[in-house]
Amino acid sequence: MKIVSIYPHPMDDQYRHDHNVTMIKNKEIYSYEEAKLKGSKNDDASSFPIRSIFMGFKQLKITPRNIDFWVFPTPSKKINYKIYKFFFVDFFKSTSEKNLKRFLKEKVIFVKHHEAHVYTGFFSSNFEQSDIISIDGGGDMGDERRMLWGNINNKNRKLFKKYGETFNSAGLGVGAYHNHLTDLLGFYDNNGKTSGLASYGKLNKKLYKNLKKLFIYNWSKNNIKFSNKRSKSNERFSEIKIHNFEAKKYLKTSPVKSELSIICKNFKPQDIAKTGEILLQDLTIEMIGKFFKNSKAKNLICVGGLFNNVALNNFISKKSGYKKTFFSMSPGDSGLSLGMALYLKKMKGKIKSNLSNGECGINPFLGPSFNEKEIEEILINSKIKYKKISSYKKLNSIIVNKIIKGKIVGLFRDRAEFGPRSLGARSILADPRNIKSKHRVNQFIKRRDWFMPYAPSVIDENFKDYFGHQGKSQYMQLTQKVSKKFLKIAPAACHVDGTSRSQIVIKKNNHKYHDLIKKFGDKTGCYSLLNTSFNRHGIATISSPKQAIEHLLDGTVEILILNNFIIELENNRKLHKRFKNEIYLSEKSLLKKFEKNF
């Protein structure tokens, strides 16, 4: 059976973000985000993710003519027949005009936004039955809800049993609260930065009490409502940088006067972030407790954009009272096409059980790959000096030696990751044993915010030794308390608050990356590498070999691996003096500077 699912609906004209595509051919899955292929961080202008659709046809070797089902989210309004004709008859030539009516009736299926979140979470978990909650900023115009919760069971024909839902008309929710907090701190819509900064702050009880006053509780209607009256946005169109364009950066730029900003006045930004995050955690756990108070389920799955927040996930996994909790590789809207496609496959009786590989979920390497011939052609055309290594094992030994010498390595190998984290296929790697690695990657190479944490990749066999029996994720969706042992051997991969957002690397899911970390461990005693996404600050994770070469020449990495090819920066570009005489600013001085500018 061949399925194509696209989020958002490609013929609906609502303004959406996180365009993504999933294709299924029998047991093979392709899932990818359009923003990665376009190079922009948030591809919220186009409604037709053409690149990720075409790359899927290439990856799975299928054509629009032999697709059995097309799955879209429920659109905001009825789509004009002429538009469907253009899409299926004129553009993709999937059917003839004569058969279009029947085609639309039999082959085009719709799934609502929050149900799609639910299915992404459920099918990528290893649970056969689970309570499940979906929370985001407010669905889309085809599904104007901000929360949905219930129970899902693989054995039930209907799969999902709804317990409750909250519509956007009931007011803003906790997702919007976190967005407003992020906007207030000057991070536009990058909620992860609020969580990153929170680690440098302290809980302020007075601020907590006042922030809580912005919420109205109505448990009879299953609702917590957030209110924050804001003045007009403070637009900064003169600052547009078209090479790393983010619309919201220029529209929602703080400072904006609001109830929230008045409450937060005179507090340090890191304390606002910390206190705000703690309130978010308390409110979310309170809701989960109320919504599932009569449930006897042992498992809980959390999906929706809110659960991109790793500290929140960790809090839930510890405090929810469930035996097991699961957070998917792509909880936000960029994961919706996967849920829609898997739902359809299940409904057609083609999935007997979930797709996870053991306790840690589905293999995340669902994106596109490039073959040797394609890569070598690009290298030759770019007039790049490179070497081809005969096997990945030999290449891994070379990479290990480079990392030990302090080099920053860009690893671009095989199929790309689906979801917001880089997991060893489109990753930047460094030596976690040396704290200097963190500063080098932050301040000189990647040029990202100094307060954002770095994550370690740890092979599954050593996880227990480093983190004991704490929860683990192969998607970096949980944090762990760092042990003395791990802090000693991998200080650059530990965050200032004593936590680590580790990725466990499972041999059968990621054998080349597993071999690399194993080799590094055998030489150094540290079975872990510092891993961050392969991109410079401000753009999406890269997706093409050409972009990888551009990043190398731009100085984002010092060594580049493209499948079996190795390319070195110093062999291809004369380095600026600044790279040779590196001076790092301490986190303390950077924090002082940040406070001053807030």
Ligand SMILES: [Fe+2]
């Ligand atoms: Fe969503």
